[in-house]
Amino acid sequence: MASEITYAEVKFKNASPAAVAEAPPEKKNEHHPQKYPLCLPWLISLLLFLVCIALIIVFLVTPFSRGRAHPTALQQKFMEWQCVSRVLPGKVESWTCCPKGWRRFQEKCYYLSNDLMSWAESEQNCTGMGSHLVVINSKAEQDFLFEELRKSSKIGVNYYIGLHAQVVGQWHWLDGTPLSETAAFWRAGEPSNVDHEMCVVIHTKEVSHNNWNDVICKDHNRICQAEAVTV
Template sequence: MASEITYAEVKFKNVSPAAVAEAPPEKKKHENHPQKYPLCLPWLISLLLFLVCIALIIAFLEESWTCCPKGWRHFQEKCYYLSNDLMSWAESEQNCTGMGSHLVVINSKAEQDFLFEELHKYSLRGVNYYIGLRAQEVGQWHWLDGTPLSETAAFWRAGEPSNVDPEKCVVIHTREMSQNNWNDVSCSNHCRICQAEAVTV
């Protein structure tokens, strides 16, 4: 006996007839956002810091200092020794030469002012201090290196030089309270000022 086939229509509430099973949503691919700085930036910063360090090292190595022997006074690129003992002009020059220096040659008002201050700053023994100026002939003043005295860098006391035969050497007279304190004197025993180049290290 043949069996009957029964058909039934099933309806679901709230489901559209065209409902189709949806596949799970695909994961979005990560978008390639542009970087806010180039990949080489850290390398460039490191290089810059390295170059700054090199520049600082070079600057430190190239920096130099000028210095003078103990007991000497420093001014600009020179060193000055103010003695406390007495010698003739010739002995004074020999003594300075023995220390690698010479009697001072004063080339500017700034240098004269410096020596004036130094001689008045300390309680030194001497009244007169030889400088490297003298006359072979009366009134013909020359420095040790042979250069004639420049009138623009001459600091004579009032009424000096005397320009007389017994007085052919020049001193700084410390009891003169003006920067114009040179005096021509006999070349007998006085203190001295030696001058040398400052050592650069």
């Protein structure tokens, strides 16, 4: 007799269903803001400060607009300057500068000496500073020098100007220009026009603005003059 095969379905309790492989969750493309160093604002502030310092040096100290590539003799001799602001119609602001301790009038600078030299030594001294003995071309300039000498704390008696003669009575400025009678400021009774008085000074003891005197070319104070520097 043939045997019978019986099939049965069997269920086991607590059996877990077949594991399902799960793919890992997709990572979201998160955007993180870029972080800057905390010292960045300080670096920017330092940079701006350095730029300001550079501009001050550029506009107020070093570069004189007249011949930066070819500085004047006056610029080469002095490191400290005093400047005043000037604004001309239709132009940008500029500065007119003289060496520290010099006096300024219009576009010129003046040095009043405290020591004594002969006329020739005085001119040599002025030249060595990039200037020359003063040449007075107007009453306004003469009045300015008169007042400056009165205000000077170390005033001398006589100050050489750039007027002299090689022939008695024939007065010429340093550049060879003859003296104009409309811009001559002699003391009363001067010039003496004698052969031993061939140089001219401003005599500070004179109360009048007409205070020139011809003298022997020996030791006196001096007034040097130079063109102001424009920045």
